[in-house]
Amino acid sequence: MTAAAADPVPAKNGPTVRTTGVAKRIDVADLNIYYGAFLAVKDVTMRIQPNKVTALIGSSGCGKSTFLRSLNRMHELIPGASVEGSVLLDGRDIYSPSMDPVSVRRQIGMVFQSPNPFPTMSVYDNTAAGLKLNSKRMKRDQMDAIVEKALRGAHLWDEVKDRLDKPGSGLSGGQQQRLCIARATAVEPDVLLMDEPCSALDPIATLAIEDLIEELKQKFTIVIVTHNMQQAARASDITGFFNIGQSGDPGILIELDETDKIFSNPAHKETEDYVSGRFG
Amino acid sequence: MNPDPLIPFPEVGEADNLPESGPTDNRIPTWGPWVVVAGTAAVLGGLLALTAFNLALLIFGTVIISIFGIYLWARLIEGRRQAFDRAVTLGVTSLFALAMIPLVSLLYTVVSKGLSRIDAEFFTSSMRNVIGEGGGILHAAIGTFIITGLATLASVPVGIMAAVYLHEYGKGKLKRALTFFVDVMTGIPSIVAGLFAFALFAIFFGPGIRMGVMGSVALCVLMIPIVVRSTEEMLRIVPDGLREASYALGVSKWRTVAKVVLPTAMAGIVTGVMLAVARIIGETAPLLITTGAFSSVNLNPFSGRMDNLPVFTYNQYKNPGVPPEPYIDRAWAAALVLIAIVMVLFLVARFISRRYGTELRR
Amino acid sequence: MKQTSPTASVPGEPAKPGTHGVGDRIFSGLAIGSGVFILALLAGVAIFLLIEAWPAITASSDEIPGGDGLVSYIAPLAFGTVLAATLAIILAVPMAVAVALFISHFAPRRVADTLSYLVDLLAAIPSIIYGLWGIAVLGPALVPLTEWLADNLGFIPFFEGPASTTGRTMLVAGVVLAVMILPIVSAVAREVFTQTPRGLQESALALGATRWEMIRMVVLPFGKSAVVAGSMLGLGRALGETMAVTIILSVSGGVTFNLISSDNPSTIAANIALDFPESSGLDINVLIASGLVLFAITLAVNMLARAVIERQKLDES
Ligand SMILES: Nc1ncnc2c1ncn2[C@@H]1O[C@H](COP(=O)(O)OP(=O)(O)OP(=O)(O)O)[C@@H](O)[C@H]1O
Numbered sequence: 001m002t003a004a005a006a007d008p009v010p011a012k013n014g015p016t017v018r019t020t021g022v023a024k025r026i027d028v029a030d031l032n033i034y035y036g037a038f039l040a041v042k043d044v045t046m047r048i049q050p051n052k053v054t055a056l057i058g059s060s061g062c063g064k065s066t067f068l069r070s071l072n073r074m075h076e077l078i079p080g081a082s083v084e085g086s087v088l089l090d091g092r093d094i095y096s097p098s099m100d101p102v103s104v105r106r107q108i109g110m111v112f113q114s115p116n117p118f119p120t121m122s123v124y125d126n127t128a129a130g131l132k133l134n135s136k137r138m139k140r141d142q143m144d145a146i147v148e149k150a151l152r153g154a155h156l157w158d159e160v161k162d163r164l165d166k167p168g169s170g171l172s173g174g175q176q177q178r179l180c181i182a183r184a185t186a187v188e189p190d191v192l193l194m195d196e197p198c199s200a201l202d203p204i205a206t207l208a209i210e211d212l213i214e215e216l217k218q219k220f221t222i223v224i225v226t227h228n229m230q231q232a233a234r235a236s237d238i239t240g241f242f243n244i245g246q247s248g249d250p251g252i253l254i255e256l257d258e259t260d261k262i263f264s265n266p267a268h269k270e271t272e273d274y275v276s277g278r279f280g
Numbered sequence: 281m282n283p284d285p286l287i288p289f290p291e292v293g294e295a296d297n298l299p300e301s302g303p304t305d306n307r308i309p310t311w312g313p314w315v316v317v318a319g320t321a322a323v324l325g326g327l328l329a330l331t332a333f334n335l336a337l338l339i340f341g342t343v344i345i346s347i348f349g350i351y352l353w354a355r356l357i358e359g360r361r362q363a364f365d366r367a368v369t370l371g372v373t374s375l376f377a378l379a380m381i382p383l384v385s386l387l388y389t390v391v392s393k394g395l396s397r398i399d400a401e402f403f404t405s406s407m408r409n410v411i412g413e414g415g416g417i418l419h420a421a422i423g424t425f426i427i428t429g430l431a432t433l434a435s436v437p438v439g440i441m442a443a444v445y446l447h448e449y450g451k452g453k454l455k456r457a458l459t460f461f462v463d464v465m466t467g468i469p470s471i472v473a474g475l476f477a478f479a480l481f482a483i484f485f486g487p488g489i490r491m492g493v494m495g496s497v498a499l500c501v502l503m504i505p506i507v508v509r510s511t512e513e514m515l516r517i518v519p520d521g522l523r524e525a526s527y528a529l530g531v532s533k534w535r536t537v538a539k540v541v542l543p544t545a546m547a548g549i550v551t552g553v554m555l556a557v558a559r560i561i562g563e564t565a566p567l568l569i570t571t572g573a574f575s576s577v578n579l580n581p582f583s584g585r586m587d588n589l590p591v592f593t594y595n596q597y598k599n600p601g602v603p604p605e606p607y608i609d610r611a612w613a614a615a616l617v618l619i620a621i622v623m624v625l626f627l628v629a630r631f632i633s634r635r636y637g638t639e640l641r642r
Numbered sequence: 643m644k645q646t647s648p649t650a651s652v653p654g655e656p657a658k659p660g661t662h663g664v665g666d667r668i669f670s671g672l673a674i675g676s677g678v679f680i681l682a683l684l685a686g687v688a689i690f691l692l693i694e695a696w697p698a699i700t701a702s703s704d705e706i707p708g709g710d711g712l713v714s715y716i717a718p719l720a721f722g723t724v725l726a727a728t729l730a731i732i733l734a735v736p737m738a739v740a741v742a743l744f745i746s747h748f749a750p751r752r753v754a755d756t757l758s759y760l761v762d763l764l765a766a767i768p769s770i771i772y773g774l775w776g777i778a779v780l781g782p783a784l785v786p787l788t789e790w791l792a793d794n795l796g797f798i799p800f801f802e803g804p805a806s807t808t809g810r811t812m813l814v815a816g817v818v819l820a821v822m823i824l825p826i827v828s829a830v831a832r833e834v835f836t837q838t839p840r841g842l843q844e845s846a847l848a849l850g851a852t853r854w855e856m857i858r859m860v861v862l863p864f865g866k867s868a869v870v871a872g873s874m875l876g877l878g879r880a881l882g883e884t885m886a887v888t889i890i891l892s893v894s895g896g897v898t899f900n901l902i903s904s905d906n907p908s909t910i911a912a913n914i915a916l917d918f919p920e921s922s923g924l925d926i927n928v929l930i931a932s933g934l935v936l937f938a939i940t941l942a943v944n945m946l947a948r949a950v951i952e953r954q955k956l957d958e959s
């Protein structure tokens with residue numbers, strides 16, 4: 001397991017690989033995130049690049065999930081939660097009063113830590129849930145095409161094509177998580193947020209999802225929270241390190257850089273301690 | 281071993297003097313208590329048979345004597361504290377059995393007395409022009425169906441939406457007030473609900489008014505809080521992850537509630553509604569003063585008296601003609617039908633909830 | 643097909659900003675409306691009862707049945723109501739605690755669920771059927787007991803006698819009410835008994851306590867206020883129970899503590915059920931006024947019970 005540390009991760013696709021251009025950039029400026037009066041994350045300024053995988057690492061409780069959820073306005077669903085600062089999606093502030101949180105979430109999808117397919121829906125309906133729940137009317141074959149494309153994109157098609165009408169909760173954990181990814185990508189968001197998507201999965205299923213992430217970045221901007229250093233090193237282009245002073249203090253973004261640099265030659269001592277501590 | 285040494289142990293003083301004797305091999309075998317009970321029952325039964333047999337006395341005596349018996353036996357070989365524990369165990373078990381006696385006796389009574397009139401005529405004819413023998417519950421069954429159906433149709437949407445408010449939207453004073461008063465409402469006596477429905481209609485139509493729909497209004501007062509409580513309970517077990525997943529797909533709140541949360545909770549909500557119907561379908565008092573009694577079929581809940589099974593049962597029993605037997609028989613038969621409906625609703629609801637419960641908890 | 647507009651990014655679907663806003667408003671409006679409707683309904687119960695009771699409240703006392711005014715009309719009924727309910731609660735609570743304990747701590751796990759269904763079934767049986775059973779089975783069955791009580795314990799006012807030969811007594815009504823409210827009390831108690839922290843229970847057993855000692859030291863103190871709250875809910879139910887009492891009790895109207903004779907005070911609810919169908923004019927208003935009193939009593943008992951439950955929830959958290 002220590003090999004990855006000693007051996008710097010090979011360079012990921014360079015900045016020239018911007019393929020489709022539909023993925024969007026996110027600019028976060030001076031973001032403070034609160035639970036009631038408690039400041040959970042302080043003063044984050046960062047740019048999340050399109051068509052890149054940005055990994056967020058840091059010790060437990062430093063506010064990674066909180067930060068991630070503030071990027072698609074899921075944070076404000078918690079009673080008392082609030083946000084200061086700005087989050088620009090290709091230049092448009094998603095927190096501006098004229099912006100509808102529901103449509104923000106339609107553009108910035110999310111995959112959660114534990115797989116959560118809708119238990120009342122079949123595999124097919126789960127995949128199409130984003131469309132069906134919003135009562136999109138479309139022809140059956142058009143819907144079929146979207147479902148197939150999303151399931152193929154999630155590397156799940158071959159495993160489930162014969163049981164599309166079976167309940168989604170009947171799949172294995174890893175399959176369920178890929179189903180959730182298919183569900184999130186079927187509505188074609190611009191950005192995909194993933195909060196520890198592999199933490200409930202075994203190593204094989206984890207690798208399958210990492211492969212998938214590698215492919216998904218051709219179409220989406222991806223932000224992934226992970227506790228797994230190797231995963232961050234393997235799967236991401238950019239890595240951000242969050243840390244927290246003492247418990248009760250807000251989490252802050254210590255450093256954001258190319259993944260190679262963070263893991264081989266970070267600018268901050270804290271980052272180095274964290275990264276090497278985990279590895280060694 | 282103490283699994284959690286951090287948890288303080290209450291009343292340490294008592295705990296200190298607990299172990300009075302070390303572990304011992306001297307224990308009453310597991311069949312011991314059964315033998316004591318059976319033996320006591322046999323001996324006592326024999327003694328009573330010689331004098332005057334009395335089932336109640338036999339049961340009562342057996343319980344008391346066996347409790348003493350097992351205490352003495354355990355006292356001799358297991359010690360004082362174990363003996364007391366055994367006595368309590370037998371006592372609690374007996375009390376539970378005692379509590380079940382009414383259920384068994386009641387079911388047995390209703391079935392044995394009601395069966396004599398369970399025939400085709402009973403289900404296919406009304407009491408129109410019937411004096412003495414014959415007649416049936418057709419009109420009353422239809423009335424119960426209409427009255428309960430209307431109450432259910434009105435209560436279910438209101439109850440479910442109020443539960444949605446409480447669990448998905450509610451905050452602040454209104455939520456607290458509603459929670460509190462729904463709880464309070466579950467305790468309204470059914471006769472008071474009936475008086476309310478009567479008062480409501482009497483103000484507009486005068487005191488002689490009797491209609492099927494008045495009964496439905498009264499039943500609504502009783503049913504709505506039950507539906508709210510059970511629905512809220514079901515919404516509570518829908519995992520938050522499902523709501524979040526839906527929001528993260530860019531689905532609005534109302535669609536999330538209507539298309540993800542409610543369908544997920546649906547089996548449980550249906551169970552709750554069935555139990556609520558089971559609770560109100562046998563309500564007699566509110567209908568007695570709102571729907572009145574009537575011997576023919578009335579299909580219109582908005583006009584005239586409408587008979588129903590509970591009121592039919594009551595009137596057949598309370599105001600029999602001469603000779604009274606046919607009336608009493610009809611009362612028991614109607615009670616049997618009523619109890620059968622309630623039991624079917626109850627057991628089916630339990631069955632659904634058991635299967636469904638394990639599914640969600642997985 | 644991607645769009646730069648922030649309001650839609652789903653293929654084949656033009657941006658429809660704000661449509662879900664309308665849906666949201668209608669839906670949450672319906673939800674709030676239902677809540678407000680329920681509150682209004684409860685207020686309506688009080689208001690309409692008051693309106694219809696008003697003629698009786700303002701009538702001169704010789705117009706009221708009995709001729710001594712509303713208070714002296716209702717007082718014996720209220721006495722009977724409280725007597726029957728008290729009797730029921732005294733009989734039901736120990737039984738209910740035993741039943742709850744049996745299911746939570748004595749019965750084998752496998753059957754505990756089924757047993758609690760059986761107890762719940764007791765609550766599902768319509769009260770009129772309890773009435774029929776009480777008069778046909780329980781009453782006659784208790785006659786020997788009441789006769790024995792009258793003969794041997796007649797010096798106690800409750801058992802003064804002469805014992806009724808039909809079994810249509812306050813005692814039988816109380817026993818039937820007890821059976822009816824037992825499931826309510828035991829359900830509340832059972833829930834809390836099963837929630838007694840495992841750690842506490844196991845540490846008691848680990849110290850060598852027998853099962854009963856563990857229950858006495860840990861489970862019962864933990865569940866005490868639940869038993870109190872459940873009893874009050876049961877009391878509320880017993881106070882308002884109508885049909886069983888209506889059918890069983892043979893009523894003479896006086897105020898007496900004698901539980902086993904055939905002269906019994908009636909209860910408010912039973913009196914309404916008996917007299918209402920044959921009443922007219924002011925008599926109806928008088929009955930509604932008595933119903934209003936019953937409503938107030940049960941409301942107070944239930945609110946008290948809820949307050950106890952709330953306090954207990956606060957204590958736990
Ligand atoms: N719903 C909430 N209400 C109040 N405080 C919260 C809530 N959720 C999280 N917090 C607090 O916010 C801080 C950041 O939590 P967060 O879940 O974002 O951490 P994290 O970095 O994702 O941790 P982990 O790696 O364990 O998932 C913590 O101090 C946590 O206690």
Ligand SMILES: [Mg+2]
Nearest residue numbers: 064065066195
């Ligand atoms: Mg987290």
